[in-house]
Amino acid sequence: MTEQILNRGVNLNTDGVELSREEFLRYGRHLIMPEVGLEGQRKLKSASVLIIGAGGLGSPLAFYLTAAGVGRIGIVDFDVVDISNLQRQIIHTTKDVGRSKLESAREKLLALNPNVKIETYETRLTSENALEIIKDYDVIIDGTDNFPTRYLVNDACVLLKKPNVYGSIFRFEGQASVFYAEEGPCYRCLYQEPPPPGLVPSCAEGGVLGVLPGIIGTIQALEAIKLILGIGETLIGRLLIFDALKMKFRELKLRKNPNCPICGENPTIKELIDYEAFCGITPEQTLRETGFEITPEELKQKLENGEDVILIDVREPHEYEINRIPGSKLIPLSKLPEKVNELDQTREIVFYCKMGGRSARAVQFLRELGFTRVKNLAGGIDAWIEKIDPSMMRY
């Protein structure tokens, strides 16, 4: 049994915060619930929430927090809307493709609830700006879901004593928790260090079911609202794991690690660090810097000159069905170790995938086995389509 942790919520000053006639009508369904009521709605109105990333998790989050009447919502993002975002990032629409995500989000949120103040930060969150941006908010929600930002947000929240509502998604699986060092464990108590780059798949390559960020994002929104209202039991000290295929929620206990480098008894991290360096450089970058990369133009030239080049596609069969570079052979990355003796070390071999990440792992793997004439196609088949053959189907 998990022991009950009383939700003390965040400290808010509701002095002088009143609701207008329109707001009484708008929030009527909150006001008639004793757990929220007028006092709770005034808390929501005096509260501020910072959402980092206006993407898959950020979309439902921002919508529900705006609808609920959170007084001030900050959003950090620097990206533009791409058509491939629309499968899950429901705050953006087809006509927004090419627009700034912040502009697109602000428009939808103000249309939903003009009482909410939307503040936007068109920047990447960095060690230089994080403390300055985060300090003015009561609750922080990381909707970006990558390791450098996750450690950055965690550390900044620990240093500023802010609750950090965590969510993460992968294919059909999601996780959520609340990291709040004042009351319980932080992310570093759970994982002191991130996995080295290359050991974990990404959304771009691993894929994600579009509904999943909707479920995890709304759980994050709910936790943020509970922290503001100071009601119920939050996910502080608990990791919620959701399996969408089995439709099962599981729960694991998280404990504060006395040896945690930032919130433990003798912390060694006292200020923000360089999180990109902490999370390591990718195999792709390594190959670029050591000359084991080939551009689409160079590859095209070699093929046209009739040079002896073996072209290996390391994607999955269902991706190979959509598009492929003519003359390539499919060996999915996971099958490479067992097929490696079919490859001729003396010939030049070029590997590609969708964007260049998986093929970089393949090239690294073969280099470790002693292959010297192996190259990674920079930017993968996406770059090939863009630079060489735009008639090919893209996904």
Added chain:
Amino acid sequence: MPVKVMIPTPLRPYTENKDSVEVEGQTIDEILSNLALKYPQLKRHLFSEDGRLRNFVNVYVNEEDIRYLDGGDTKIKEGDVVSIIPAIAGGNFQEKIF
């Protein structure tokens, strides 16, 4: 005694896409090494070169982290469920290996 081990989504390619597997063992160390024997490709994802459990992989018995039990020596009872919980991140530039 066979013990049920829950496999997280990112590691399922190395367990023939099974979301849980049964392995023999009395302690966590025995169970994890038998798991790595059964699915050799899983090994490098669980253990570093010096054979220690990687520090971005946590192991739970039921809902408790083994770091707060007896670590690798934690004894398993009939009906216990072991879960492997690696750090995951969706929107990352990072990609999978074998």
